[in-house]
Amino acid sequence: MSFKEIEFKVYDGKPEDFSGAVLIALSEESVKADKAAAFRDIISGLAERKDFTGKKGALTRVPLFNNKVKNIYLLGLGKSEEVNAAVVRDKLAQAFRTIGRQHNNSCLLMLDECVEVKGDVLIEAAELASYKFDKYKSQDEENNNKDEKNFALNEIFVLNKLCDKCSAKGKIFAESQIFTRELANEPGCVINPPVLAEIAAEQAKKFNLECEIWDENKLKAEGCGAILAVGSGSATPPRMIHLIYKPKNKARKKIAFVGKGITFDSGGLDIKPSNFMTTMKGDKTGACDVLGILTGAAKLELEDIEVHGFMAAAENMPSGSAFRPDDIIKARNGKTIEIDNTDAEGRLVLADALCLASELKPDAIIDMATLTGACMVALGRWRAGLFAKAKDDALAEAILSAGKRRGEDFWRLPAEDEHIEEELKSPFADMINSGPRYGGATFAAIFLSQFVDKNISWAHLDIAGVDFMDKETGVYAKGASGFAVRTCLDYLVNL
DSSP: OBOOOOEEEEOOSOGGGOSEEEEEEEOHHHHHOOOOOTTHHHHHHHHHTTSOOOOTTOEEEEEOSSSSEEEEEEEEOOOGGGOOHHHHHHHHHHHHHHHHHTTOOEEEEEEOTTOOOOHHHHHHHHHHHTOBOOTTSOOOTTTSOHHHHOOOOOEEEESSOOOHHHHHHHHHHHHHHHHHHHHHHSOTTTOOHHHHHHHHHHHHHHTTOEEEEEOHHHHHHTTOHHHHHHHTTSSSOOEEEEEEEOOSSOOSEEEEEEEEEEEEEOOTTSOOOHHHHTTGGGGGHHHHHHHHHHHHHHHHTOSSEEEEEEEEEEEEOOSTTSOOTTOEEEOTTSOEEEOSOTTOOHHHHHHHHHHHHHHTOOSEEEEEEOOOHHHHHHHOSSOEEEEEOGGGHHHHHHHHHHHHHHTOOEEEEESOOHHHHHHTOOSSSSEESOOOSTTHHHHHHHHHHTTSOTTSEEEEEEOTTTSEESSOBTTBOSEEOOTTHHHHHHHHHTO
């Protein structure tokens, strides 16, 4: 794992005497302001020439000579009224990534007076920026750009002490998301369902979690026909993984997370076109998220929240033993499903997992999955879909608020629609697994709702558009994002 822990320290000297790089984050209004401050002459000179105006995301490097300070980096935060924790976190991550790659070992951070953020935001920005998935790249400098590969930043100095509690929380949030990214980035030739189960068992042992793993024989005995059908075409059998975090005190709340863990998705017999099959190693991200959330819950030592995690792992492959269109399968709760499309497999593995989660009678179930292209078409690549019924407004609002605090954007979409519910009907079974083109994301949510106890609050997170980043941006490296991990941990912390 290419990831560096960065130490935060307090600097009590004059900024002009700092030995290292100085990062000054400014709003547009502060760039224009005429007031005494460190390096004000440099800022004013650049502003006068329009070389730096404080535009959001702008980063300008000013090399200095014959000074203790070797480089000044000016970071634009945009208009002051638009500066919030999400903007600060993303733009600082962008700046830290650049500073670290330009051979700076230490950095003094000076924040605009309009910035009011806690230490967890700064910690997240620094540690998430340091991650890069490069374990399979050779170390030959002739073939790799050294500046892009090496991240030299070891320590960041601030002018005021950070809250220890906030800093610890930010570190755990960042580490949990980075662990999830690393797992989701692994290719299908490295991680298949049994291997994912082994990793989960190792993490459970390391963090004192309870862990139960059902193999294909146990799944058959327990009536989990949906996940067995999806995994039937692969040489590696499916696994259902159940992790439990139990607090030391009596639990006030019980929350269950359910994740889709398709370790590779070819589409099955309804095979995907080749260009849609690339990145399908990431179809396990929902399950990886769940593992990251459970380990994060253990590190946070939640006092009175019991947390369950279900990882439904299978590989969807075409073969002579693969499930077929027109097949009728039975989920754990006894409901039958006619297969219309074998590439609508994620909702099938989730069906059995949601049944198991419902049997625990938790206060809430939150599932997460790279489920539908329809959600990506609706919301783009930077926002995830959140589906919840009207009765579960409180749960939906709690998740939306947590996402806002962590800078992960969700948009609520309908989980109820009587017309789409009609399309769920099959003439031969209780339901069909894939419907018409229009309303596909809501169809999938309504399908999943058939396997959740109606008395349990439930939310479905469709992360298909945000699970993989084509390029570095903000806190995200290229590759798996681990989207929703920090949101869900924030939700738990604020229950």
